[in-house]
Amino acid sequence: MIEILSASALATVQDLGRTGALQWGVGTSGAMDPLALAAGNLLLGNDEGAAAIEVPVFPFELRFTEDCAFALTGADCAARLDGLPLLPWWAHQARAGQTLQLGVPLQGRWRASRAYLCLPGGVDVPQVLGSRSTQLRGAFGGHEGRALRRGDRLRAAATNHKNSASGFGLVPPALALPLQVDGVAAMRVLPAAEYPLFTPEAQQAFWRDEWKITSQSDRYGYRLAGTPLEAKTAIEMRSHGIVPGVIQVPPSGEPIIQLADGNSAGGYPKIGVVIEADLWRIAQAAPGNVLRFVSCTLEEAHAAEREIVSYLLRLRRLADYCRFPVSEQAA
Amino acid sequence: MNADTPSISMLGTSALLFEAPGGMQLLAQQRIWALAREVARWPGVREAVPGVNNLLVSLERPPAHRGDLEARLLAAWDSAEALGLKGRVVELPVVYGGAGGPHMADVVAHTGLSVDDIVERHSAPLYIVYALGSHPGYCYLGGMDPRIATPRRKVPVLSIPGGAVSIGGAQTGVSASDGPSGWNTIGSTTMHFFDPAQDPPALLQPGDSIRFRVEKVIR
Numbered sequence: 001m002i003e004i005l006s007a008s009a010l011a012t013v014q015d016l017g018r019t020g021a022l023q024w025g026v027g028t029s030g031a032m033d034p035l036a037l038a039a040g041n042l043l044l045g046n047d048e049g050a051a052a053i054e055v056p057v058f059p060f061e062l063r064f065t066e067d068c069a070f071a072l073t074g075a076d077c078a079a080r081l082d083g084l085p086l087l088p089w090w091a092h093q094a095r096a097g098q099t100l101q102l103g104v105p106l107q108g109r110w111r112a113s114r115a116y117l118c119l120p121g122g123v124d125v126p127q128v129l130g131s132r133s134t135q136l137r138g139a140f141g142g143h144e145g146r147a148l149r150r151g152d153r154l155r156a157a158a159t160n161h162k163n164s165a166s167g168f169g170l171v172p173p174a175l176a177l178p179l180q181v182d183g184v185a186a187m188r189v190l191p192a193a194e195y196p197l198f199t200p201e202a203q204q205a206f207w208r209d210e211w212k213i214t215s216q217s218d219r220y221g222y223r224l225a226g227t228p229l230e231a232k233t234a235i236e237m238r239s240h241g242i243v244p245g246v247i248q249v250p251p252s253g254e255p256i257i258q259l260a261d262g263n264s265a266g267g268y269p270k271i272g273v274v275i276e277a278d279l280w281r282i283a284q285a286a287p288g289n290v291l292r293f294v295s296c297t298l299e300e301a302h303a304a305e306r307e308i309v310s311y312l313l314r315l316r317r318l319a320d321y322c323r324f325p326v327s328e329q330a331a
Numbered sequence: 332m333n334a335d336t337p338s339i340s341m342l343g344t345s346a347l348l349f350e351a352p353g354g355m356q357l358l359a360q361q362r363i364w365a366l367a368r369e370v371a372r373w374p375g376v377r378e379a380v381p382g383v384n385n386l387l388v389s390l391e392r393p394p395a396h397r398g399d400l401e402a403r404l405l406a407a408w409d410s411a412e413a414l415g416l417k418g419r420v421v422e423l424p425v426v427y428g429g430a431g432g433p434h435m436a437d438v439v440a441h442t443g444l445s446v447d448d449i450v451e452r453h454s455a456p457l458y459i460v461y462a463l464g465s466h467p468g469y470c471y472l473g474g475m476d477p478r479i480a481t482p483r484r485k486v487p488v489l490s491i492p493g494g495a496v497s498i499g500g501a502q503t504g505v506s507a508s509d510g511p512s513g514w515n516t517i518g519s520t521t522m523h524f525f526d527p528a529q530d531p532p533a534l535l536q537p538g539d540s541i542r543f544r545v546e547k548v549i550r
Contacts, residue, residue, distance in 0.1 A: 022380040022389065024525070024533040025463040025507070128527050137510045138467035140527040193340035193348065216489060220511055236482055236500040238355055239471050241380045241387025241464060243346050250513055251485040265382055265464030265471070267483060267499060268513060273343040301344045302393055 002068070002119070004152040005061040005099070012219075013123050013142035013154070016049035017260065018131035027264040028244060029133035029141065032056075032219060032283030033114055035173045036074035038312055040118035042319040043071035043091040043170060048312070050122025050157070051132035053148070055115045056219075060102040062117075064094040068156060069120050073172070075105035075112035075284065090169035105286075110174035111185065113286035121158025136219065136261055168322035170315050173280065177311060181292045184210055185285050187278045188296035188304060189247065192270035194235060198249070202229040206271060210290040211255065217287045219261040224291075228253025231269060239267040245274035245282075247293075257282060277304035337408055339401045344393040349404050350385040355501055357473055359384045360461045361413035364537055368414070369407050381462040381537060383471050383502060416538025418460070423505065423520040423541060425454065425496050429549030431519030434484070438498060438515055441481045446550050449517065452476040453496075453503065454543045460535050468507035468525030468533045472541060475503045487513035494519045496543065505541070518543075 004011075016037065017030020031037035031054055038048040058077060064070075069091060072079055076088040082098045094100065102115055125132050125143055134142025143152060179186050195203065211224040229249050242248075246258045248268035257274060258266070259282065274282060275296060285291050296304070338350045349366070351359040363381045370379040370388055377389045394400045427450045428435045438449055458472035465471075480501040488511065491497065495506040499514035506512065507524035520543075524534045535541070 019377055019389075021532075022378045022387070023463060024467060024531060025465055025469045026467045026532075129532065135467065135527075137508050138525060138527065139508070140467075190341065190343060192342065193338075234482065238350075238383040238385060239462075239464065239499070239502060240348055240350070240382035240385040241342075241346075241389075243342050243387075243389070245343055250483065250487055254486075256487070263465040263511070264380075265387075265462075266513075267502075268487075270342075273341075276343060276345065298341070298344065298393075298397075305344065305393070 001065040001153055001155050003063045003065055004148050004150055005063055006059070006150060008147065008149045009055065009057040009060050011053055011055045011057070011060060011148045012134040012136065013051050013125050013132060014054045014134060015051040015122070015132045017133055018129055018135070018141070021129045022241065022264050025264055026129060026135065026138060027262060028260060029131070029135050030260050031116065032260050033074055033116070033280040035280045035308065035312070036114070036116045037118070039089065039170050039315055040071040040073040040116045041122070042315050043073070044069060044118055044120050045319070046118065046120065046122055050118065051125060052116050052118040052123060055102060055117065056113065058102055058104045061099060063099045064096060065153070066096045068094050070094060070100070071118040072115060073118070074115040076109065077102035077105050077115050079103070087169055089172050110172055112174060112284040114283055119156035121156055124155040124157040168318070170318065173311060174284065177307060179278070179281065181294060184290055184292045185281060186292045186294045187274045187281050188301065189272040189274055189293045190296055190298065190301055192246065192272050194269035195271050197231050197233070197235055197269060198271060199230050199232055202231070205229060207293055207295055210292055212290050213285055213287045215287050219259060221259050221262045222257045222282060224255045224257070226254070229255060229271065235269040237267045237269065239265050242266050242270070243273070245276060245279055246270050247272045247274065275301040275304055277301065277308045337405060339404060341397070342387070345390045347388040347390070347400065347404070348385060349388065349408065351408070353384070355384055355473060357459060358413055360473060361415060362408070362411040364416060365411040365414040366408055369411065370404070380464065382464060383461050383473070418536060418539030420457070420540045420542060421535065422544050423522055424546035425518045425520045425543045426547045426549065427518035427545065431495070432517045432549070434497070434515035435517045438479065438481045438517055442479055444479065446548060449479050450545055450548050452479050453517065454545045458503065458541045460537050460539045460541065462537055463533055463535070466508055466510055470504055470524070470535050470541070472503050475501060477501055481515050483513040484515060487511055491516050492519070494521050496520055
């Protein structure tokens with residue numbers, strides 16, 4: 001069991017998200033960086049989609065109330081267990097009473113802004129509508145349908161975990177699958193249906209400019225600041241289903257990327273869609289930083305998805321290989 | 332867009348948006364409901380979700396033959412017959428204007444109508460739930476008087492409260508919970524639209540109806 005010591009840090013319980021509930025207006029939620037979630041779970045021998053704690057605000061502190069293995073992925077937060085430094089993207093073992101502290105993400109070897117804490121078997125919260133992810137707007141799922149706060153106690157789903165391997169780590173996707181343009185974090189984008197309705201100047205600016213991630217950016221969406229993108233004429237559409245990654249442009253001209261907790265439908269014109277394979281890159285781009293959009297074809301998007309699949313396959317093989325002897329010892 | 336022929340566009344790699352031709356019409360919506368039922372049964376389709384005169388088709392994985400899928404969608408639309416869903420009628424008391432209707436002034440400015448005219452026109456129709464979407468339990472309603480149509484806001488509001496009655500373009504609806512919205516809020520009501528412990532979790536379904544009863548007008 002763990003006990004949260006931080007007051008309110010917008011940390012939430014997330015798995016790989018909720019599918020099949022769009023018909024009731026329920027979006028996917030789920031980990032903003034699904035690769036970090038999957039990797040953390042692999043380090044512990046969990047299902048890749050087991051629920052974990054997503055931490056977007058630091059410092060973040062918790063106490064282990066019993067012996068417990070755990071894994072940290074996502075941002076490198078210079079984590080410390082009772083003051084002793086821990087490696088990121090690594091599995092660790094805590095003793096009852098020890099305190100885990102995650103600091104402000106380091107921007108050294110890779111830039112990232114969200115950390116994931118995985119526990120053996122996943123965080124033990126009930127499934128609601130097929131997922132353990134927190135649906136913040138609907139106030140259900142996760143831990144009591146809300147962000148975690150001081151005093152919350154959470155349990156790992158597996159108690160006698162045999163796979164508490166330490167001694168191996170995994171390579172973050174930021175190092176394995178880097179993507180930058182002129183030193184700026186980049187996301188690949190498929191043009192969307194209303195792309196042709198923007199002025200040529202707006203289309204050029206969209207690809208050419210750096211976009212600043214404003215402070216009004218969170219799990220719902222990222223609001224970007226830059227040269228306003230003008231449509232040739234005012235566009236007023238009938239509301240339609242959208243997916244995480246859709247880049248809407250309201251009449252103000254400043255784009256909004258809809259993300260995991262975003263509205264499942266909308267009516268602002270869409271200039272593009274960040275490909276699914278790059279959503280984790282947005283998740284790890286912090287407010288205040290800039291990002292670039294890179295035009296991509298459907299074929300390139302498919303290739304990017306295959307790259308993610310093979311990256312995860314490599315992690316899975318490594319995790320299976322490294323955990324094997326430890327499992328034997330524990331058995 | 333409101334073209335003369337249906338249009339299909341990709342939404343990323345694993346979703347398609349089908350849009351019916353013409354303006355916002357109940358008959359087209361009834362065909363969308365029928366199309367949704369049909370498409371949801373197709374292999375590889377994760378969900379088929381009606382919007383307002385359109386249908387989002389979310390796929391398990393990127394389609395191998397996109398052209399085939401689009402042709403099949405168009406054929407299914409051509410043969411889709413209006414599905415006349417008859418549902419329940421829910422009456423919602425609304426306080427129009429005041430603190431709960433912060434954008435009433437914008438609707439007045441855009442339409443040139445008085446607050447009373449807007450309230451009268453907004454509360455007159457029996458609105459039909461066209462689709463659910465946006466956030467848990469939220470209903471897109473058809474049947475609003477086009478004279479009170481008001482464009483979506485230039486910059487969406489970061490959070491409007493649950494129960495907010497708002498106008499976005501030619502559409503109207505009631506927020507089921509606090510959250511971001513680009514619509515113009517003209518009033519407020521109270522109702523629980525969503526309970527994950529119920530089956531179905533949403534209070535209203537496509538084909539149900541809402542009547543707004545004027546409880547009070549704050550000018």
